[in-house]
Amino acid sequence: MKSSRRSFLKISGALAALAALPSSVKAFYKDVKNFIIPPKHTTPISITVNKKTYKVTADTRTTLLDLLREQLHLTGAKKGCDHGQCGACTVHIKGKHVLSCLTLAAQAAGKEVTTIEGLAEGDKLHPMQKAFIECDGFQCGYCTPGQIMSAVACVNEGHTKSVAAIKEFMSGNLCRCGAYNGIVESIQKVAAL
Amino acid sequence: MRPFSFNKSANITQALTIKKDNTQFIAGGTNLVDLMKKHIAQPENLIDITDVLSDKIENTDNGIRIGAMVRNSALTTDNKILSDYPLIAKAVFAGASAQIRNMASTGGNLLQRTRCPYFYDVSTPCNKRTPGSGCSALQGDNRMSAIIGYSEHCVAVHPSDLCVALAALEARVNIIDKKQKASVIPFKDFHRLPGSEPHLDHNLPSHALITSIDISRNPFNKHCAYLKLRDRDSYAFALVSVAAALHIESNKIMEARLASGGVAHKPWRWLASEAYLKGKEPSIEHFAKAAAIAADEVKPLAGNAFKVPLLKGAIETALQNCLRN
Numbered sequence A: 001m002k003s004s005r006r007s008f009l010k011i012s013g014a015l016a017a018l019a020a021l022p023s024s025v026k027a028f029y030k031d032v033k034n035f036i037i038p039p040k041h042t043t044p045i046s047i048t049v050n051k052k053t054y055k056v057t058a059d060t061r062t063t064l065l066d067l068l069r070e071q072l073h074l075t076g077a078k079k080g081c082d083h084g085q086c087g088a089c090t091v092h093i094k095g096k097h098v099l100s101c102l103t104l105a106a107q108a109a110g111k112e113v114t115t116i117e118g119l120a121e122g123d124k125l126h127p128m129q130k131a132f133i134e135c136d137g138f139q140c141g142y143c144t145p146g147q148i149m150s151a152v153a154c155v156n157e158g159h160t161k162s163v164a165a166i167k168e169f170m171s172g173n174l175c176r177c178g179a180y181n182g183i184v185e186s187i188q189k190v191a192a193l
Numbered sequence B: 001m002r003p004f005s006f007n008k009s010a011n012i013t014q015a016l017t018i019k020k021d022n023t024q025f026i027a028g029g030t031n032l033v034d035l036m037k038k039h040i041a042q043p044e045n046l047i048d049i050t051d052v053l054s055d056k057i058e059n060t061d062n063g064i065r066i067g068a069m070v071r072n073s074a075l076t077t078d079n080k081i082l083s084d085y086p087l088i089a090k091a092v093f094a095g096a097s098a099q100i101r102n103m104a105s106t107g108g109n110l111l112q113r114t115r116c117p118y119f120y121d122v123s124t125p126c127n128k129r130t131p132g133s134g135c136s137a138l139q140g141d142n143r144m145s146a147i148i149g150y151s152e153h154c155v156a157v158h159p160s161d162l163c164v165a166l167a168a169l170e171a172r173v174n175i176i177d178k179k180q181k182a183s184v185i186p187f188k189d190f191h192r193l194p195g196s197e198p199h200l201d202h203n204l205p206s207h208a209l210i211t212s213i214d215i216s217r218n219p220f221n222k223h224c225a226y227l228k229l230r231d232r233d234s235y236a237f238a239l240v241s242v243a244a245a246l247h248i249e250s251n252k253i254m255e256a257r258l259a260s261g262g263v264a265h266k267p268w269r270w271l272a273s274e275a276y277l278k279g280k281e282p283s284i285e286h287f288a289k290a291a292a293i294a295a296d297e298v299k300p301l302a303g304n305a306f307k308v309p310l311l312k313g314a315i316e317t318a319l320q321n322c323l324r325n
Helices: A005-020 A023-036 A064-071 A126-135 A144-154 A163-172 A181-193 B010-016 B032-037 B079-084 B084-091 B099-105 B106-111 B162-168 B271-277 B284-297 B307-322
Strands: A042-049 A052-059 A091-092 A095-100 A112-114 B005-009 B022-026 B045-047 B057-060 B063-068 B172-176 B182-186 B211-214 B224-229 B240-250 B252-261
Touching: A023 A126, A023 B045, A042 A064, A052 A064, A064 A091, A091 A144, A095 B099, A095 B211, A126 A144, A144 A163, A144 A181, A144 B099, A163 A181, A163 B099, B005 B084, B005 B106, B010 B211, B022 B032, B057 B079, B063 B079, B079 B084, B084 B224, B084 B240, B106 B211, B162 B240, B162 B252, B224 B307, B240 B307, B252 B271, B252 B284, B271 B284, B284 B307
Parallel strands: A042 A112, B005 B045, B022 B045
Antiparallel strands: A042 A052, A091 A095, A091 A112, B057 B063, B063 B211, B172 B182, B172 B211, B224 B240, B240 B252
């Protein structure tokens, strides 16, 4: 805002008027304001993502997905539906694949999180990432990080005995584009390694 | 989401002591976080109870005890469950997605709220969300709604698959109240029918916690089946589901258990069908008759008459599937 003598007089006048109001009116104003815009709560969070520990302060409402993307700048996990229905935000917590959009960041504090960024070792891709490239397991790529995180769990937990078992296990990742057969093929390929 | 304070509790005593009126306990959070994002649940305080409750499946003198913090995925892989209580694993495996099963807790599964579209749409009346505002589903889109046990105030159905199996196996819910007194609620009395107070889903006292679920040793592990019919093959709520369990000796049904999801405000037991099957031979004709008895009980709404033949077929098929394992 451009500061001028006129705006200074306006603002200082308004502040003086506010100071002159009885305290009961101010308290009422504060109550109304808190009702309409409740004050946010923050909480300190220490979290290990891809073997690196971060210490941050976050709004208690922050989901793990938002913490990863907006505060830690790890944008691999994708925000699709944000309501636990599409699987694009799938990450691993303590080795289990979960939905980061339905996990409060405060609940993940102190736990080990692995995202798509943590699968590769330097320039060496994870076998599942390699298989997705070789089998054409992605089309637009938006669902791919979530699909790969679920696919890794699918192989680790041994749900690869049949195409039906793979599809059932992968059903929480909703994208069904032309790459879907490539995804199933990628999982079969890694399971056979 | 509305702002809230967040506390992690280390033990049951502390969790129960710090709980205030507008506080919610959070475990898996798979339903609660979603409801908070949609402003349907607006707690001022959250208490994380994931470290408070048992995540063990243990043998008891008379059966098995499932800690309230046991994740749904653990119920599908535990050897005791798979060998002695397979109906539980079959039901859980039909529910949600692998990611959600990794998050959701056993106790939370019992407390999840209906997925009736009007409950989720805050721009429409819903007695379950806002008591006294009316039921939009009664005259609206009620394809997914109840066909039995409903009232003019609410026609929503209970969403859980696990609870259908627990109803069939006559589980007991162990709870602890705010005075830290432990008590037991038989599963049939845990969930409520809507009546004139559909906003109350269950009979868990306020400020109380579910600590575990007990299931008695039973003879149903050899012949049981869970059949879930839904709009797509996986990761969808039931239009109709059936948990069936038979105790068969010398080609005679000693006892039958039949429960359904997707039909009522709570997991529904088909007691008349169970009584009919008792003492009969396990045959396709008797299964069909038992299904017909159940289908005779229901009163569909304008949009879900299709659920009646669906239910009949599902019960027949589930009973036949009992003989296959």
